[in-house]
Amino acid sequence: xxxxxxxxxxxxxxxxxxxxxxxxxxxxxxxxAWVIVSLALPRNGADGSPRPGYFDWSRWDIVxxxxxxxxxxxxxxxxxxxxxxGAVLAIVAGVLFSFGRTARTALVRVPTTIxxxxxxxxxxxxxxxxxxxxxxxxxYWAGVLALGLYNGAIIGEILRSGxxxxxxxxxxxxxxxxxxxxxxxxLIEFPQAARNMLPIIIAQLVVLLKDTALAYVIAYxxxxxxxxxxxNFYGDRYRLSIFLIVLxxxxxxxxxxxxxxxxxxxxxxxxxxxxxxxxxxxxFRALRGRExxxxxxxxxxxxxxxxx
Amino acid sequence: xxxxxxGTVVALAAAGALILGGCTDxxxxxxxxxxxTTSEKVPYDEGTTMAExxxxxxxxxxxxxxxxxxxxxxxxxxxxxxxxEIGKIIAxxxxxxxxxxxxxxxxxxxxxxxxxxxxxxxxxATYTINDDRKKVVSFAGPYYEAGQDILVPAGNPEGIDGPExxxxxxxxxxxxxxxxxxxxxxxxxxxxxLEAADYADCLDPIRNGQAVAVxxxxxxxxxxxxxxxxxFEVVNNPFTAEPYGIGLALEDTEFRMWINDVLEQSYEDGSxxxxxxxxxxxxxxxxxxPAVDRx
Amino acid sequence: xDAVLENLPLLWGGFLRTLALLGIAGVGALILGTVVAxxxxxxxxxxxxxxxxxxxxxxxxxxxxVLLGFAVIVPNLGxxxxxxxxxxxxxxxxxxxxxxxxxxxxxxxxxxxxxxxxVGQAEAxxxxxxxxxxxxxxxxxxxxxxxxxxxIVNVLIALxxxxxxxxxxxVVELIxxxxxxxxxxxxxxxxxxxxxxxxxxxxxxxxxxxxxxVEKRVAVLR
Numbered sequence: 001x002x003x004x005x006x007x008x009x010x011x012x013x014x015x016x017x018x019x020x021x022x023x024x025x026x027x028x029x030x031x032x033a034w035v036i037v038s039l040a041l042p043r044n045g046a047d048g049s050p051r052p053g054y055f056d057w058s059r060w061d062i063v064x065x066x067x068x069x070x071x072x073x074x075x076x077x078x079x080x081x082x083x084x085x086g087a088v089l090a091i092v093a094g095v096l097f098s099f100g101r102t103a104r105t106a107l108v109r110v111p112t113t114i115x116x117x118x119x120x121x122x123x124x125x126x127x128x129x130x131x132x133x134x135x136x137x138x139x140y141w142a143g144v145l146a147l148g149l150y151n152g153a154i155i156g157e158i159l160r161s162g163x164x165x166x167x168x169x170x171x172x173x174x175x176x177x178x179x180x181x182x183x184x185x186x187l188i189e190f191p192q193a194a195r196n197m198l199p200i201i202i203a204q205l206v207v208l209l210k211d212t213a214l215a216y217v218i219a220y221x222x223x224x225x226x227x228x229x230x231x232n233f234y235g236d237r238y239r240l241s242i243f244l245i246v247l248x249x250x251x252x253x254x255x256x257x258x259x260x261x262x263x264x265x266x267x268x269x270x271x272x273x274x275x276x277x278x279x280x281x282x283x284f285r286a287l288r289g290r291e292x293x294x295x296x297x298x299x300x301x302x303x304x305x306x307x308x
Numbered sequence: 309x310x311x312x313x314x315g316t317v318v319a320l321a322a323a324g325a326l327i328l329g330g331c332t333d334x335x336x337x338x339x340x341x342x343x344x345t346t347s348e349k350v351p352y353d354e355g356t357t358m359a360e361x362x363x364x365x366x367x368x369x370x371x372x373x374x375x376x377x378x379x380x381x382x383x384x385x386x387x388x389x390x391x392x393e394i395g396k397i398i399a400x401x402x403x404x405x406x407x408x409x410x411x412x413x414x415x416x417x418x419x420x421x422x423x424x425x426x427x428x429x430x431x432x433a434t435y436t437i438n439d440d441r442k443k444v445v446s447f448a449g450p451y452y453e454a455g456q457d458i459l460v461p462a463g464n465p466e467g468i469d470g471p472e473x474x475x476x477x478x479x480x481x482x483x484x485x486x487x488x489x490x491x492x493x494x495x496x497x498x499x500x501x502l503e504a505a506d507y508a509d510c511l512d513p514i515r516n517g518q519a520v521a522v523x524x525x526x527x528x529x530x531x532x533x534x535x536x537x538x539x540f541e542v543v544n545n546p547f548t549a550e551p552y553g554i555g556l557a558l559e560d561t562e563f564r565m566w567i568n569d570v571l572e573q574s575y576e577d578g579s580x581x582x583x584x585x586x587x588x589x590x591x592x593x594x595x596x597x598p599a600v601d602r603x
Numbered sequence: 604x605d606a607v608l609e610n611l612p613l614l615w616g617g618f619l620r621t622l623a624l625l626g627i628a629g630v631g632a633l634i635l636g637t638v639v640a641x642x643x644x645x646x647x648x649x650x651x652x653x654x655x656x657x658x659x660x661x662x663x664x665x666x667x668x669v670l671l672g673f674a675v676i677v678p679n680l681g682x683x684x685x686x687x688x689x690x691x692x693x694x695x696x697x698x699x700x701x702x703x704x705x706x707x708x709x710x711x712x713x714x715x716x717x718x719x720x721x722v723g724q725a726e727a728x729x730x731x732x733x734x735x736x737x738x739x740x741x742x743x744x745x746x747x748x749x750x751x752x753x754x755i756v757n758v759l760i761a762l763x764x765x766x767x768x769x770x771x772x773x774v775v776e777l778i779x780x781x782x783x784x785x786x787x788x789x790x791x792x793x794x795x796x797x798x799x800x801x802x803x804x805x806x807x808x809x810x811x812x813x814x815x816x817v818e819k820r821v822a823v824l825r
Contacts, residue, residue, distance in 0.1 A: 004722055004725040004726055004729060005644060005646075005725055005729070005735055005738050005739065005743075006646040006734075006735045006738075007729075009646060009648075013646065016647070017646075017647045017648050017649060020647050020649050020650065021647075021648065021649030021652075024649050024650075024653055025649075028653075035676075035680065038679075038680050038681075039676070039679070039680075043679075117808055117811050117812075118804070118808075120760070120807070120811060121760070121803060121804045121806075121807030121808050121811060122764075122800055122803060122804065122807075123764040123767050123778070123803055124764070125767060125778060126778075126796060126799060126800050126803070129796055130793075130796060130800075133792065133793055133796070134793070206663075210665050210666075213665065213667065224667065240675070243668075243671065247664075247665065247667075247668045250665050250668075251663060251664060251665075251668075254663045254665075255663050258662075258663060
């Protein structure tokens, strides 16, 4: 669609685009350089004494400390453990929720809807505290349950929209050949919806990973918790450095997961079965135009946020 | 009953000796009483929490993991500090080795719930005793009396001498931790309070000119000053009394009284002093141990 | 329950600040998100690149880093908004951070809305000679708006909950205020947390119902 909005650029448009491009590059590079230099310069501490700049080695020499990396590794594993089991629970819960939400009997549908709305509306932080206090589980299980139920509610919504976006003929065909409504849902609608929505579901799991940082409030030793812990141990001057290292780890993990999501989408998404058109230009891509009603899909990937 | 009365008598006698005889022996070698094995055993009855814990050979204690001098965990995850040493003294009386103590990190939102649910047996985490908390948990001790104080840049450029300074300078911002008693206390002098998530977060606003001081318990400030390579100093004019107690289950009076006995004994046999010297003593002077409150 | 009533002024103040963050960041993200979406679709290639990089970077960065950048690094560079007291400064910085973080999600929602319009609409507009701005403004966007509202409402619900992250960066919003209440009344932690939950649900559930309502109204029968 985006390629149909304007003509292929001619020579004047191309020159204009180049000028704009150079200007933008200069502005961005200039801003970035200014920020880096300002941070790297030595500054005055609160008492007026000179302190090293943020990129000075004295603020980064803990990277040579093996114990530091062991702590990073161990907390990272804790984060992954909670995210992993939470993801499994979220998928299972999501499937169940989607079934309940699209049930024909109001007796099942209405309570499920209420429960779903409740879980979607609550901040994850609060849910973790609730599970911990009301059910007295350990902090690991409180985090897993809260993350699993919250993201399960969202995945349930995603699957429901996926099922609703299917052509009605699918369900009708299933009922015609004699399958019960439940069997139709399970054998025909659900697999297609899951395949269509897989990239969005994976995006939601990326959010789940980010949300594990909220588990600090239930005393779970996850990755972001290292920032106050280790800067208290090694010294205040390392705070920003530790924070940057931790965030690079998060960023790398998220990008990896998103990349996996993209590959999965290409392989199994709606257009996956189509013959591969060589990517020889935007015109070819436009010709492949698929019309999925994307607007009906809840915008996953935003989620409950990450708290320090 | 006989034991308890005898214990109380000994405690009173010890207290009397302390008052009459001056300071405890601060010259005691640091190794003495550090693990409690050379201390006299404080007795307990069968069927009490103490007996159960001694039988189990392990005890779960909630403490701070991010509090320099009092409860700070290094990369290996094992906390060290004054609260930990007190915990070791108590565990030692139950013949539980320091390595067999299970340390759990407690933050303000989960202290009372953890005690109530039995997730931890004790909480020793710079835990201030107050009446509202006494409704749901009970406190042994206090084992230390902190006071709220003010941290300023080294050299005290603004000349802050106490909380009244903020009442006189309402346009100057003071920083503290969101939701803590420190905030409520300083709000009696000024409403210009910046609330951070963590004490160390308060340092950058001071560096950037958005605040002039940090206020909280003096032991926490001492830890911050220690960590900051001399950039900050404590004003050293505490203006409140924050008794730190050991939190435990509300109904367990026997356990509480027994811990009080253990604490009083540690005051007199030097193990309390040794615990201080090996942890907070690196930065702060050795204080007088406070009288325990048996309510 | 009396713990809640006792601390109601504190909790209410936190709630108002949450609403303020939601309002300011919501409006800002809508505006910025529309601009970014337009850049993403524009004929000028460098603008498309900038918009793409901006979106990918912010979507994969945890909100904490964005807010930390604004709470710590920006004042460090001397760029803190002048003329306000410290708490006001941090409130503005947190609002800007939330706006920037939320804008790529809005941009993506708008873009997917635009992409869901049948190509024929754009082709017809082009074939009668409308330019880029006219095609977008007169033909595509009016149709896209209907499609775009449900995902945007979703983003706003998430933003409501994300305001709690600002509580870690010097802004006393609802969860930050609840910490003060819990500290004062440690005997009624559950009651206080329940009341905080109610405050959030009062905002998010109507938004969720609005989204369902709009979704039903704009359902395009295919």
